[in-house]
Amino acid sequence: MSAETTTAAPHGQKSGAAAGAVPPAPPTRKIPWYVRLRRDRSLILMTLPAVILLAVFAYVPMAGNVVAWQDYSPYVGILDSPFVGWWNFERLFANEAFWHAVGNTLLITGFQLVFFFPVPIALALLLNSVMTPRIRTAIQSIVYLPHFFSWVIVVTIFQQMFGGAGFVAQRLAEQGHSGFDLMTDPDTFLLLITAQSVWKDAGWGIIIFLAALSTVDPALYEASVMDGANRWRRMWHITLPAMRATIILLLILRLGDALTVGFEQLILQRGAVGSDASEVIDTYVYYQGVVNGDWSFAAAAGLLKGVVSLVLVLGANKLAHLFGEAGVYQKA
Amino acid sequence: MTTTTAPTTGERDLGPQARRPHPEPERRPRRRRRSKHRAVWEEAPGPVGFTVKAVVLAAIVLVVLFPLYTILLTSVSTQADITRSGGLVVVPGEFTLSAYQQILSGGIVTRAAIVSVVVTAVGTLLSTVVSTLAAYGLSRPGSFAHRPLLFVLLITMFFGAGMIPTYLLVSALGLIDSYWALILPTAISAFNVLILRSFFMGIDSAITDAARIDGAGDWRILGRIVAPMSKAAIAVVALFYGVGYWNAFFNAMLYLNDNAKWPLQLVLRSYVLQGVTLPGSGVGQVDVATGAVTGLPVKMAVMVLAVIPILLIYPLVQRHFTKGVIFGAIKG
Numbered sequence: 064m065s066a067e068t069t070t071a072a073p074h075g076q077k078s079g080a081a082a083g084a085v086p087p088a089p090p091t092r093k094i095p096w097y098v099r100l101r102r103d104r105s106l107i108l109m110t111l112p113a114v115i116l117l118a119v120f121a122y123v124p125m126a127g128n129v130v131a132w133q134d135y136s137p138y139v140g141i142l143d144s145p146f147v148g149w150w151n152f153e154r155l156f157a158n159e160a161f162w163h164a165v166g167n168t169l170l171i172t173g174f175q176l177v178f179f180f181p182v183p184i185a186l187a188l189l190l191n192s193v194m195t196p197r198i199r200t201a202i203q204s205i206v207y208l209p210h211f212f213s214w215v216i217v218v219t220i221f222q223q224m225f226g227g228a229g230f231v232a233q234r235l236a237e238q239g240h241s242g243f244d245l246m247t248d249p250d251t252f253l254l255l256i257t258a259q260s261v262w263k264d265a266g267w268g269i270i271i272f273l274a275a276l277s278t279v280d281p282a283l284y285e286a287s288v289m290d291g292a293n294r295w296r297r298m299w300h301i302t303l304p305a306m307r308a309t310i311i312l313l314l315i316l317r318l319g320d321a322l323t324v325g326f327e328q329l330i331l332q333r334g335a336v337g338s339d340a341s342e343v344i345d346t347y348v349y350y351q352g353v354v355n356g357d358w359s360f361a362a363a364a365g366l367l368k369g370v371v372s373l374v375l376v377l378g379a380n381k382l383a384h385l386f387g388e389a390g391v392y393q394k395a
Numbered sequence: 396m397t398t399t400t401a402p403t404t405g406e407r408d409l410g411p412q413a414r415r416p417h418p419e420p421e422r423r424p425r426r427r428r429r430s431k432h433r434a435v436w437e438e439a440p441g442p443v444g445f446t447v448k449a450v451v452l453a454a455i456v457l458v459v460l461f462p463l464y465t466i467l468l469t470s471v472s473t474q475a476d477i478t479r480s481g482g483l484v485v486v487p488g489e490f491t492l493s494a495y496q497q498i499l500s501g502g503i504v505t506r507a508a509i510v511s512v513v514v515t516a517v518g519t520l521l522s523t524v525v526s527t528l529a530a531y532g533l534s535r536p537g538s539f540a541h542r543p544l545l546f547v548l549l550i551t552m553f554f555g556a557g558m559i560p561t562y563l564l565v566s567a568l569g570l571i572d573s574y575w576a577l578i579l580p581t582a583i584s585a586f587n588v589l590i591l592r593s594f595f596m597g598i599d600s601a602i603t604d605a606a607r608i609d610g611a612g613d614w615r616i617l618g619r620i621v622a623p624m625s626k627a628a629i630a631v632v633a634l635f636y637g638v639g640y641w642n643a644f645f646n647a648m649l650y651l652n653d654n655a656k657w658p659l660q661l662v663l664r665s666y667v668l669q670g671v672t673l674p675g676s677g678v679g680q681v682d683v684a685t686g687a688v689t690g691l692p693v694k695m696a697v698m699v700l701a702v703i704p705i706l707l708i709y710p711l712v713q714r715h716f717t718k719g720v721i722f723g724a725i726k727g
Contacts, residue, residue: 096539103539105613106532110544113529113583120564120580121551127560141563189451192440194432204713205456211705213642215660219668219698220462223483230465233481262458270716281434288436319553327645331664345558352559353649365557373554 131363137356144359151363161364163339164347171253171324171343176317178257183268184310188302190269191276203273206266214327217263221255222246246332249340256328275309276302315383319376322368344368463702470494470695477691494692495700504662504697510574511641511659515704518578518640523633525583530591531617552585558649565650576650577643577658584639587632594628595621627715634712641704659701667694 100107131151133144155161186206193199209217224230227244235243245255283301292300326345333341338350344364352361433439440448469477469484476488498504532538533545561580570576598621606616622629644660651657657665 099539103535106535106538107540107544108532109528109613109617110532112525113588114544114547116525116579116583117547117551120561120582121556122547124556124560124564125554127563128557130560130563135563137563137566141567186455189448192448193452196432202452202456204710205459207713207716208706208709209459211638211642211709212702213644213660215642215644215664215668216698216701219663220466222668223466223695224462228482230483233483237481266459284434285436294438330645331668334669348558353562358559358563362557362559365559369554369557376553 128362128366130359131366133359135359135362137358147359151359152367154360155363155367160342161347164342164344165322167340168322168324168343171256172317172321174253175257175260175324179260179265180314180317182261182265184272184306186265187269187272187276187306188298191273191302203269207270208266209263210267212263214263214325214331217259218328218331221259221262225255247335249336252332252336252340256325256332259328260325271309271313272306275306279305311383311386315376315379318379319372321375322372466695466698470692470699472692474692482691483695491692494696497693498696498700503657503666504659504700506655507657507659507662508700510656512704514574514577514658515637515640518582519633519637521578522582522584522587522636522640523629526588526632526636527591527622527629528617529583530588531595531613531621533588534592534595548585548588551583562649571650572653572656573650574656577646578640581639581643581646584636587635590632591625591628594625598624630712631715634708637708638705659697663697663701667697 094102127141130141130144132146132148133141134147134150135141135144190199190202193202212220222229225243225245226232227246229244229246231245232241232243235241245251248255279301284297287297287301322344324343324345326343329341329343330346330349333346338346342350345368348361348365348368351357351364355361465483465485468487471490471492471494472484472487473489473491473493476484479488480486499508529548533541533548535541565571565576565580570579602620602624603616606620611619642660644658644664647658647661648664651661654661654665
């Protein structure tokens with residue numbers, strides 16, 4: 064039994080096959096499936112709890128999206144609610160508030176792509192130039208930390224700093240300026256949430272770039288110095304290219320998430336700043352469905368968002384392949 | 396040694412070079428300025444570059460730590476000191492723990508903290524065990540149904556069912572107002588399973604094969620060999636799950652109608668962020684005479700309470716945030 068197992072499956076491949084990419088199937092064809100089932104029954108058993116949890120809490124709701132084609136009522140139930148064809152989607156496309164939420168979502172995504180995305184890259188370059196390991200590790204530990212705070216905490220911290228009774232408002236009041244309150248100002252809201260995102264996640268974002276930089280062969284730097292390259296040229300020709308694949312990968316992931324912008328962050332501040340500035344697709348779905356009880360309409364909006372996101376991430380990955388990059392996953 | 400002004404490439408990877416003794420004795424005088432961590436070829440930064448870099452890094456550290464400092468300080472300050480400073484305290488005054496006595500002597504905050512601790516502990520244990528089992532079960536390409544099972548996992552990364560059908564499911568299962576609603580829907584993160592899986596696949600197959608020949612089955616191999624060898628990866632994944640459970644507030648807002656069952660984050664949101672008056676504590680009331688918010692120490696103490704578990708566990712796990720654990724999964 065054990066001998067058969069060892070010859071049959073080349074386990075523990077050292078190459079550590081990429082998580083998204085399904086590794087090429089080893090030559091197991093000759094072993095009949097019932098023998099493999101018997102051989103691998105423990106493995107199947109181990110996977111089972113996770114598969115059951117996913118089946119119930121991920122796949123059943125996927126099927127539950129049929130309510131988007133129904134006139135769902137919680138009193139009638141999903142099985143007896145009448146089907147209404149594309150009515151909910153028609154209502155959705157004709158709804159101005161929905162398009163406003165889409166517009167806000169894209170605006171926030173675009174803004175953060177310009178003002179959030181490059182920050183971890185710059186930080187990684189800066190930190191990578193710090194020579195003393197102890198100082199570098201200390202700074203790393205400090206800037207990673209806010210990533211592990213909840214959005215409630217981050218928003219409360221910003222409120223305590225920039226809110227109407229906050230730190231900055233107090234200092235301004237001492238100078239005779241009153242009425243400072245960033246938390247309720249819709250005009251600066253985009254800046255505020257980007258600042259919050261930077262404070263919370265920019266530090267954590269550098270971890271993946273530092274990992275990419277740690278794979279650079281130092282001989283490249285030595286050789287370039289021999290050829291007379293100064294530090295800027297070394298950064299341009301060695302360090303940045305070493306980060307390119309990672310940058311593209313993260314861009315793809317961000318693009319696939321273009322319709323997802325800080326749901327918890329926004330729903331926490333919607334009351335203070337108003338829905339005009341803060342309504343995005345996810346909060347719209349929540350208020351239409353859970354709060355207003357228009358379940359089918361909200362499900363249609365959510366489903367539309369899910370499908371478009373899927374198309375976006377597949378498309379972005381395709382694009383990356385066209386440019387000769389590895390992307391998120393490869394064809395098996 | 397040219398003096399260019401800017402920070403660039405680091406030499407984190409240049410360990411051997413960096414430690415190599417300086418060969419030319421006539422360069423001795425310069426060695427005083429030369430960091431022992433700097434590669435032989437690397438220019439020392441000029442005074443301007445060094446200053447700019449130091450100031451920027453110090454500013455970053457300050458931006459992260461200052462809010463934490465002032466919140467912690469305010470939570471242990473007396474009302475008199477807070478009134479004097481007009482709000483958050485920056486200069487230490489009189490030390491008192493009365494705010495903590497107030498929130499920890501029973502009542503809403505105490506109960507919420509207990510709820511959060513229990514949900515986090517149970518959830519983290521369940522998620523980590525199920526994920527570890529699944530990751531091992533999926534770590535051997537060519538095993539029975541390996542690819543279909545992997546796809547079941549991967550699809551959940553690219554397509555989410557959406558909030559409305561998930562809510563309808565949780566409600567249909569009768570989990571509204573049950574603490575399981577805070578755990579089960581988010582119990583499995585495909586990303587975390589992939590982190591573990593790629594770590595397990597990196598373990599040398601010679602070790603597991605040897606155990607197999609000695610008659611160990613998969614359960615024993617996982618329990619006695621693979622899991623102990625992967626402590627770092629499992630610790631990081633447990634941290635990710637734990638922080639997720641501890642920080643989650645939206646699931647509680649969605650699924651718990653009974654606010655006596657609220658976890659800490661939701662209490663924080665209501666009583667601190669939104670300023671709802673916490674019964675019996677005076678939090679959120681504005682002192683008419685001074686205009687200052689009374690009960691500020693209590694508010695800040697609730698925040699500290701919500702941050703403390705993260706501050707306690709983070710240093711223990713943080714050293715495992717090596718490229719091996721994180722990058723192994725992300726590159727996929």
